[in-house]
Amino acid sequence: MWFGWSSAVSIQFLFLFSLFSFTYTNCLPLVPLARCHEDERYALLQFKERFVISKSASDDPFSYPKFASWNASTDCCLWDGIQCDNHTTHVITVDLSSSQIYGTMDANSTLFHLKHLRSLDLSDNHFNHSQIPSRIAELSQLRYLNLSLSNFFGEIPQQVLYLSKLLSLDLCSSQSPDAIHVLSLKISTLRSLILNSSNLETLLLDDVTISSVVPDIFTNVTSLQRLSLFNCELYGEFPTGVFHLPNLKYLNLGKNPDLTGKFPDFHSSAQITCLELFNTSFYGALPTSIGNLKSLNVLSISFCSFSGSIPSSFRNLTQLRYLEFENNKFQGNLPSFLVNLTKLSTLRVGSNEFTTDTITWICKLSAMNNLGLDFINISNQISSCFANLTQLSILTLPHTNLSGQLPSWIMNITNLAFMDLSHNNLLGEIPNSLFELVNLESLCVSYNLLEGELELEKFLRFKMLVHVGISFNKFSLINGKNPSNASLSPLQVLDLRSINLNEFPNFLRDLAKLSYLYMSNNSLNSIPSWMRGKTSLRGLIVSHNSLKGKISPLICKWKSLLHLDLSFNNLRGMIPSCLGSSIPSLQILVLKGNKLIGHIPHIYIITSALRMIDLSHNNLRGQLPRTLLNCRMLELIDVSHNQINDSFPFWLGTLPELKVVAFRDNHFYGSIRCPTTCTFPKLHIIDLSHNQFYGSLPSKTIQKWKSMKASNISKLKYEDYLMRTRLGNLGVLTDQCNYSFSIFNKGMTMVYETLQKFYDLIAIDLSSNKFNGEIPDVMGDLTGLVLLNLSNNMLSGSIPSALGKLSKLEALDLSCNHLSGKIPQQLAELTFMEYLNVSFNNLSGSIPQNNQFSTFEGSSFQGNQGLCGNILLFKKCEDYARSPFAPPSAFDDDQDSKFFSQFDWKVVLIGYGGGFIAGLALGRTFGQEVIVWLKRHV
Numbered sequence: 001m002w003f004g005w006s007s008a009v010s011i012q013f014l015f016l017f018s019l020f021s022f023t024y025t026n027c028l029p030l031v032p033l034a035r036c037h038e039d040e041r042y043a044l045l046q047f048k049e050r051f052v053i054s055k056s057a058s059d060d061p062f063s064y065p066k067f068a069s070w071n072a073s074t075d076c077c078l079w080d081g082i083q084c085d086n087h088t089t090h091v092i093t094v095d096l097s098s099s100q101i102y103g104t105m106d107a108n109s110t111l112f113h114l115k116h117l118r119s120l121d122l123s124d125n126h127f128n129h130s131q132i133p134s135r136i137a138e139l140s141q142l143r144y145l146n147l148s149l150s151n152f153f154g155e156i157p158q159q160v161l162y163l164s165k166l167l168s169l170d171l172c173s174s175q176s177p178d179a180i181h182v183l184s185l186k187i188s189t190l191r192s193l194i195l196n197s198s199n200l201e202t203l204l205l206d207d208v209t210i211s212s213v214v215p216d217i218f219t220n221v222t223s224l225q226r227l228s229l230f231n232c233e234l235y236g237e238f239p240t241g242v243f244h245l246p247n248l249k250y251l252n253l254g255k256n257p258d259l260t261g262k263f264p265d266f267h268s269s270a271q272i273t274c275l276e277l278f279n280t281s282f283y284g285a286l287p288t289s290i291g292n293l294k295s296l297n298v299l300s301i302s303f304c305s306f307s308g309s310i311p312s313s314f315r316n317l318t319q320l321r322y323l324e325f326e327n328n329k330f331q332g333n334l335p336s337f338l339v340n341l342t343k344l345s346t347l348r349v350g351s352n353e354f355t356t357d358t359i360t361w362i363c364k365l366s367a368m369n370n371l372g373l374d375f376i377n378i379s380n381q382i383s384s385c386f387a388n389l390t391q392l393s394i395l396t397l398p399h400t401n402l403s404g405q406l407p408s409w410i411m412n413i414t415n416l417a418f419m420d421l422s423h424n425n426l427l428g429e430i431p432n433s434l435f436e437l438v439n440l441e442s443l444c445v446s447y448n449l450l451e452g453e454l455e456l457e458k459f460l461r462f463k464m465l466v467h468v469g470i471s472f473n474k475f476s477l478i479n480g481k482n483p484s485n486a487s488l489s490p491l492q493v494l495d496l497r498s499i500n501l502n503e504f505p506n507f508l509r510d511l512a513k514l515s516y517l518y519m520s521n522n523s524l525n526s527i528p529s530w531m532r533g534k535t536s537l538r539g540l541i542v543s544h545n546s547l548k549g550k551i552s553p554l555i556c557k558w559k560s561l562l563h564l565d566l567s568f569n570n571l572r573g574m575i576p577s578c579l580g581s582s583i584p585s586l587q588i589l590v591l592k593g594n595k596l597i598g599h600i601p602h603i604y605i606i607t608s609a610l611r612m613i614d615l616s617h618n619n620l621r622g623q624l625p626r627t628l629l630n631c632r633m634l635e636l637i638d639v640s641h642n643q644i645n646d647s648f649p650f651w652l653g654t655l656p657e658l659k660v661v662a663f664r665d666n667h668f669y670g671s672i673r674c675p676t677t678c679t680f681p682k683l684h685i686i687d688l689s690h691n692q693f694y695g696s697l698p699s700k701t702i703q704k705w706k707s708m709k710a711s712n713i714s715k716l717k718y719e720d721y722l723m724r725t726r727l728g729n730l731g732v733l734t735d736q737c738n739y740s741f742s743i744f745n746k747g748m749t750m751v752y753e754t755l756q757k758f759y760d761l762i763a764i765d766l767s768s769n770k771f772n773g774e775i776p777d778v779m780g781d782l783t784g785l786v787l788l789n790l791s792n793n794m795l796s797g798s799i800p801s802a803l804g805k806l807s808k809l810e811a812l813d814l815s816c817n818h819l820s821g822k823i824p825q826q827l828a829e830l831t832f833m834e835y836l837n838v839s840f841n842n843l844s845g846s847i848p849q850n851n852q853f854s855t856f857e858g859s860s861f862q863g864n865q866g867l868c869g870n871i872l873l874f875k876k877c878e879d880y881a882r883s884p885f886a887p888p889s890a891f892d893d894d895q896d897s898k899f900f901s902q903f904d905w906k907v908v909l910i911g912y913g914g915g916f917i918a919g920l921a922l923g924r925t926f927g928q929e930v931i932v933w934l935k936r937h938v
Helices: 002-030 038-049 134-138 158-162 187-196 216-220 240-244 288-292 312-316 336-340 359-366 384-388 408-412 432-436 456-461 506-510 529-533 553-557 626-630 650-654 699-703 710-716 777-781 801-805 825-829 851-855 894-902 928-937
Strands: 082-084 091-095 119-121 144-146 168-170 202-204 226-228 235-237 250-252 256-261 274-276 280-285 298-300 305-308 322-324 329-332 346-348 375-377 394-396 418-420 425-428 442-444 449-455 467-469 474-478 493-495 516-518 539-541 548-550 563-565 570-574 588-590 595-598 612-614 619-622 636-638 660-662 685-687 692-696 723-726 732-735 741-745 748-752 763-765 770-773 787-789 794-797 811-813 818-821 835-837 842-846 866-868
Touching: 038 091, 134 158, 158 187, 187 216, 216 240, 288 312, 408 432, 432 456, 449 456, 456 506, 529 553, 626 650, 660 741, 685 741, 699 777, 741 763, 741 787, 777 801, 801 825, 825 851
Parallel strands: 091 119, 119 144, 144 168, 168 202, 202 226, 226 250, 235 256, 250 274, 256 280, 274 298, 280 305, 298 322, 305 329, 322 346, 346 375, 375 394, 394 418, 418 442, 425 449, 442 467, 449 474, 467 493, 493 516, 516 539, 539 563, 548 570, 563 588, 570 595, 588 612, 595 619, 612 636, 636 660, 660 685, 685 763, 692 770, 763 787, 770 794, 787 811, 794 818, 811 835, 818 842, 842 866
Antiparallel strands: 082 091, 723 732, 741 748
């Protein structure tokens, strides 16, 4: 009996022991037997020591310093962002994303000692514009590499292609407001990477400059699931085979305007969930087979060149949540089957060529209980059925030819947060019912024909309103008493341009959060003293008014100011010196078109943020301040039409971002020479006309203007990150400040109100100076030139045939010089040339008869006694005896030359309404024959 009891106890013991052993054995891998390797712990601590923690280094609002848990006395496998292998305890993952890291990363980084690393994420930090170290290739076990949005710059090293085990690579470049540099990638490196990474699943290269066609080799990466090449300066035809990759789910090619392509026939097995082609040149009709993309959630094809009708197979895209295809050439009916898309939350269909009732299917959509539609952008017929869209929160209907009263049905959409009815023909008053839309955060009714009495204080009724735009209407404003609740208003942006204001509204006094105030094109006489207390002000635009007196130095109390525009007023006196020393945030300074005197103030702020300085059309004197060298971000400087007396400011050539230099009509003098450091790396417009420059045109200096070559044009694009302000729940408002600039082009003064859109306007205007000698052949190397004006100088010799290499040239003016010889036949091959003027020289021989020359008028060649051709009606070559011609001696007389320059082309600008110069040029006031007659008789 004892034996039996003993046996039972033994069996129970063995069972418990085996159970404990099983539990211990299976739990053992979860608890490392040893701490992390000492050499790896040391390498991580050394890596940490190279950086500092800065909250501004990460954009993610939930970022935090992961380094805080890194302590030499603890196991590195337990540190935040670190993961070790369960068996070997080697560090295999370093995730420092959004860790507020600031500093420079170089080839000496101890991070490259982690030879077993499989995943590295350094995204959303600030590596101080350092280059990605080539030693990245030493991490040969990497499967996942993410260096996105971390302020690296320069060329992505080709050593990345040695990472043959990569499954995911994210190198999206930084888009932060202070971004100066961007990453670039050679197409050869991209090809090799694709070849060597046969298992690649994710490749994200947003905002990386590639500047190439998309290689066909992409079609061989069958493992690829996510491909994003947004804003990479791609061009050429996109390989359609990429759409057929069997595992492809996400494809983003947006913001590559020179990238063309067509949609293929989609297979029924396609797994694509997102297609984004926004702002490309994709074209053609949508294939019927697009209905096979039954997993598609996002389709963004706005601002493309698609055409034809929307195929009925769209009814199959039942998973669509985001659909936008405005600004294309779609025609025909908007079919009613779109009611099948019951999961739509965003819909944009405006600015197409639909010809039938657009509203029928929208009304049907509104009847669907589970629609949840929150964004509509329609540029077609509008119907009262919108009143049933009770879920609508954002409604934009600009440029839709809306007429009559403000639609009453809008007032029933109580959830509206964003409403834009601008650029229409709306009449009458703003109804009181509008002020009952208590959820409105942004309201824009600008550019309409609204009228009647309007109390601006009424907008304070909105408890969430942060943006109001009522500009360019016909209101009769009532300036009431300052309401007591103004200080509680969240209003940040007020657009009050051209609404018959003659004084600043009183209620602005207590708007505590006011950031941007647009008041151009009114009848304002002064800026009230209480405006100086608006310390939160970031933008003040009061151009085209009647402001008088001096600019008060108290304006410099606006320490947060980004944008100041007081142009085209009657301001007198000197520019306050504090503008160059007290507002470090100032980016845009526009004071043109006033009566300002004195010197341009020095810029003493070492880290000045100035990007645009326009002081043209004043009476400023003296020299350009050398402290402009502190403006390392400067893109445009315009001091035209002043009394500046200085030599050529070659020292500006060291500014890395300078694109436009305009010194027209001043007293600059001397020769143009640049030392070795003077390269003007991004210059695309230089206007030195109407000054006293002399000497020969400098070949060595012109050779340095490499940005004017066609191959570099894409690098001259202006960034669009100028000014951003967070507006409540609407996200971020970007103040797209347009650079206005005028230049003499094609025989008239042309005004570019948005110069950023004309970054490919590469122009040189050296006219009306005293340059002599020959036109250098190196001028023909600037193959991106669109405008070349060397008129009214004393240039001699022949017209160089090298100018025939300027294939993009649209305007060439060599008139009123001492040029001789024949007109080079090579100029006849310039098919883009619309304007040519070689009049009043000493040219001889026959005028080229083919191509563009047949479009020019005889006045382009007058004053050259030795020229003949069919263009000259009375100088046909077959019956005209050639004889040399010497220009009148008056051309050599300085006094007469000066007089002659006074009769250069005069221009009348029309319509400065709305801050947008509507007029261009009326051309020449005097014909060349009249000018020559005056020269000989006065």
